Amino acid sequence: MTDATTQRPALPDHLSIDPRSPHxxxxxxxxxxxxxxxxxxxxxxEEYCLSEGWVKVxxxxxLxxxxxxxxxxxxxxxEAFYK
Structure with missing residues (x-):
């Protein structure tokens, strides 16, 4: 492993790109x-949940x-991954 991969935070189960979201x-x-x-x-x-198996697009x-x-x-x- 390189130093870059060890400093990355673990990907959460539920993640949103909206800054107002609790996720x-x-x-x-x-x-x-x-x-x-x-x-x-x-x-x-825009948002995903790994455990429940859904994405929002x-x-x-x-609008x-x-x-x-x-x-x-x-x-x-x-599946979520780091590029």
Missing amino acids: YAPAVFEHEIGIRFNDKERFDV PANKT DRKGKPLLIKIKGKV
Whole structure:
């Protein structure tokens, strides 16, 4: 193992990219992470939960009443990893 891999924090079970979420972990985002969903890498994941097996992704260009992308929850096999 290199020094870079030993200093990375462990990836949490539940993670969100929204800073207002209780599942936001800024230390994790100091490194580039990837999400593999049903054995395909996804680049549009906003939130994930490994133990429950779901990801939240934007629903096309649809926005909620606050102007944020409307998210849909998709269930399947979720893997998170450092790139």
